[in-house]
Amino acid sequence: MASFSPPTHFPATTSTLTNRRNPVFLTTLSHTNNFSPFKSSLISEAATEPSPSPEQGNGSVAAVAPTTTKVPEVNPFGDPRWVGGTWDLTQFQKNGNTDWDSVIDAEASRRKWLEDNPESSSNDNPVVFDTSIIPWWAWMKRFHLPEAEQLNGRAAMIGFFMAYFVDSLTGVGLVDQTNNFFCKTLLFVAVAGVLLIRKNEDIETLKKLWEETTFYDKQWQATWQDQNSNTLKQD
Amino acid sequence: MNSMALKSFVGLRQSSLETTPFTVHQKPATINLPQKLKVIAGKTSPKLQGRNLRVAIIGGGPAGGSAAETLAKGGIETFLIERKMDNCKPCGGAIPLCMVGEFDLPSDIIDRRVTKMKMISPSNVAVDIGRTLKPHEYIGMVRREVLDAYLRDRAKENGATIINGLFLKMDMPKDKNSPYLLHYSGYDGKTGGIGEKRTLEVDAVIGADGANSRVAKAIDAGDYEYAIAFQERIKIPDDKMVYYENLAEMYVGDDVSPDFYGWVFPKCDHVAVGTGTVTHKSDIKKFQLATRKRAEDKITGGKIIRVEAHPIPEHPRPRRLSGRVALVGDAAGYVTKCSGEGIYFAAKSGRMCAEAIVEGSENGKRMVDEGDLRKYLEKWDKTYWPTYKVLDVLQKVFYRSNPAREAFVEMCADEYVQKMTFDSYLYKTVVPGNPLEDIKLAINTIGSLVRANAIRKEMDKLNV
Numbered sequence: 001m002a003s004f005s006p007p008t009h010f011p012a013t014t015s016t017l018t019n020r021r022n023p024v025f026l027t028t029l030s031h032t033n034n035f036s037p038f039k040s041s042l043i044s045e046a047a048t049e050p051s052p053s054p055e056q057g058n059g060s061v062a063a064v065a066p067t068t069t070k071v072p073e074v075n076p077f078g079d080p081r082w083v084g085g086t087w088d089l090t091q092f093q094k095n096g097n098t099d100w101d102s103v104i105d106a107e108a109s110r111r112k113w114l115e116d117n118p119e120s121s122s123n124d125n126p127v128v129f130d131t132s133i134i135p136w137w138a139w140m141k142r143f144h145l146p147e148a149e150q151l152n153g154r155a156a157m158i159g160f161f162m163a164y165f166v167d168s169l170t171g172v173g174l175v176d177q178t179n180n181f182f183c184k185t186l187l188f189v190a191v192a193g194v195l196l197i198r199k200n201e202d203i204e205t206l207k208k209l210w211e212e213t214t215f216y217d218k219q220w221q222a223t224w225q226d227q228n229s230n231t232l233k234q235d
Numbered sequence: 236m237n238s239m240a241l242k243s244f245v246g247l248r249q250s251s252l253e254t255t256p257f258t259v260h261q262k263p264a265t266i267n268l269p270q271k272l273k274v275i276a277g278k279t280s281p282k283l284q285g286r287n288l289r290v291a292i293i294g295g296g297p298a299g300g301s302a303a304e305t306l307a308k309g310g311i312e313t314f315l316i317e318r319k320m321d322n323c324k325p326c327g328g329a330i331p332l333c334m335v336g337e338f339d340l341p342s343d344i345i346d347r348r349v350t351k352m353k354m355i356s357p358s359n360v361a362v363d364i365g366r367t368l369k370p371h372e373y374i375g376m377v378r379r380e381v382l383d384a385y386l387r388d389r390a391k392e393n394g395a396t397i398i399n400g401l402f403l404k405m406d407m408p409k410d411k412n413s414p415y416l417l418h419y420s421g422y423d424g425k426t427g428g429i430g431e432k433r434t435l436e437v438d439a440v441i442g443a444d445g446a447n448s449r450v451a452k453a454i455d456a457g458d459y460e461y462a463i464a465f466q467e468r469i470k471i472p473d474d475k476m477v478y479y480e481n482l483a484e485m486y487v488g489d490d491v492s493p494d495f496y497g498w499v500f501p502k503c504d505h506v507a508v509g510t511g512t513v514t515h516k517s518d519i520k521k522f523q524l525a526t527r528k529r530a531e532d533k534i535t536g537g538k539i540i541r542v543e544a545h546p547i548p549e550h551p552r553p554r555r556l557s558g559r560v561a562l563v564g565d566a567a568g569y570v571t572k573c574s575g576e577g578i579y580f581a582a583k584s585g586r587m588c589a590e591a592i593v594e595g596s597e598n599g600k601r602m603v604d605e606g607d608l609r610k611y612l613e614k615w616d617k618t619y620w621p622t623y624k625v626l627d628v629l630q631k632v633f634y635r636s637n638p639a640r641e642a643f644v645e646m647c648a649d650e651y652v653q654k655m656t657f658d659s660y661l662y663k664t665v666v667p668g669n670p671l672e673d674i675k676l677a678i679n680t681i682g683s684l685v686r687a688n689a690i691r692k693e694m695d696k697l698n699v
Binding site: 104105107108109110111112114115118119120121122123124126127128129130131132134136139142143212213216217219220222223224225 | 357360361478489532637686
């Protein structure tokens with residue numbers, strides 16, 4: 001059970017509302033990652049929640065304008081730490097340092113929220129968060145290390161028992177095993193297996209991946225296959 | 236040189252095997268061979284007596300129009316059969332910069348010059364791309380009816396005969412020199428009505444009749460997987476239109492499409508909002524609603540003026556060529572993955588095929604054969620295979636899942652990526668680039684993918 005609960009969303013997050021009410025002006029494209037502001041009329045609150053009109057089939061004219069049909073409103077994503085389209089790192093402080101784990105948690109919950117309730121992308125409130133602001137060691141500590149521990153554990157267990165097994169069968173000790181070509185091959189296979197096959201389903205996944213890499217090529221070559229199979233070459 | 240083109244294709248044809256050996260040879264080197272070994276190059280084909288080579292092109296879109304022009308210029312008697320002269324096609328309408336130069340398109344054909352693109356990730360991270368474009372570089376947005384009509388008219392000016400008719404079927408020739416007999420309904424410009432059944436005898440046929448090609452059916456070209464592209468043309472208020480003055484948007488996400496993207500492309504005075512999918516065609520309306528929702532803020536107050544949909548091929552047909560019939564453009568399946576671009580490749584393949592025919596027939600003086608048309612396929616595959624493959628890899632890697640799309644959008648923020656992407660898109664060459672930057676790019680890509688997938692794992696935990 002996740003200890004981190006989804007962020008509470010205030011019905012009218014005041015910061016976003018005031019942004020919407022302010023007109024923004026046309027500027028040239030800024031040379032940063034940020035959005036290019038544009039001139040827009042004031043968007044009234046009512047107009048920003050239009051429900052898409054029901055599909056009326058091909059060819060008929062329908063309006064995208066706000067309709068009177070009531071659609072149950074889902075509040076947009078809101079979190080006190082989400083400021084100006086990115087996470088405000090000053091609110092993630094723990095003991096004077098940024099608590100990167102909670103930043104990762106917050107971003108995960110934001111993405112989960114948006115996946116379940118997709119929102120309109122807005123030029124007034126652009127999202128500019130980039131996951132690379134979280135330093136590499138935070139990712140390592142959180143994701144790589146536990147997995148590495150698990151995989152190394154598996155490899156060690158397999159290694160110990162295989163070494164014992166081979167020794168009991170052939171009398172070749174550990175040091176001599178490492179010099180032997182066949183044993184080295186077995187070692188390679190074991191390491192590759194531990195890395196690639198984490199669950200039973202991975203075997204199927206790997207097979208499919210392999211097919212996928214060459215599938216497109218085969219489709220392109222199809223027109224030449226016919227030719228080759230019936231070719232009788234003339235020198 | 237001859238050995239390449241001299242491969243017998245007897246086994247492919249379902250119609251009768253050739254039983255009559257050639258009686259007219261220019262080169263004594265081709266000796267009497269048993270039936271199966273017909274190994275004669277076009278250059279040694281019989282010279283046509285008293286007439287030029289006749290070629291019919293079915294379909295008058297970009298592929299047909301440019302093929303017709305090249306054939307007509309090459310001195311070949313060209314017939315272009317198009318069923319609807321004012322066809323307003325459901326199409327993104329984006330053409331790369333190189334097409335304007337290569338096909339001498341006048342600037343008034345281009346409604347808009349898109350110089351900025353916005354990529355929007357599933358979590359609405361928006362990235363602007365286009366910073367690296369030089370002032371003269373742009374993506375041209377055209378109206379298909381304008382472009383297609385222009386290319387057809389130019390073909391007509393060069394001597395092609397434009398026939399308003401619907402291709403019905405084709406009788407296969409009895410031997411290597413017999414003509415194809417085409418059956419079509421001639422409309423004579425009157426709209427509606429059934430049209431008159433007519434026939435046309437030609438020596439070679441180019442199938443440029445699009446994704447649902449009848450020519451492809453006639454030569455048993457096989458099927459391809461296709462995506463459904465669904466698009467609504469929406470007229471939005473003028474002040475909102477200013478935003479889309481020269482900007483196009485791409486939305487990615489599972490809500491918008493499981494294997495493609497949703498788009499907002501500016502057209503002459505409205506925007507086209509659409510999406511597409513291969514694997515979940517029945518949910519296309521749902522995806523369209525989601526696309527409209529994502530673009531909601533920017534298209535509020537708009538009115539839908541047209542709804543359209545069309546299939547888009549995902550890969551080439553198993554057989555693009557049979558006898559003296561070749562497929563080009565969408566009929567052959569030359570649409571790229573990842574971006575779904577087809578106009579340029581249609582026009583270019585039409586031209587390439589026509590050039591191969593002109594060359595193989597020595598400007599219409601000789602009969603062509605399958606080997607000459609094969610040359611077009613060889614040239615095409617050699618020139619554009621890298622482009623198609625790279626786009627296929629990109630699609631496989633970055634359109635897989637939401638984390639992959641998030642990583643994709645993150646990568647697009649990088650200037651090197653933007654430069655490479657636009658260079659290869661605008662000029663249709665796979666640019667090698669700077670190796671050091673490539674390594675940095677690879678590392679960053681892997682980093683983005685790893686981070687996005689890690690966050691996805693956290694998201695899954697929230698589910699539980």
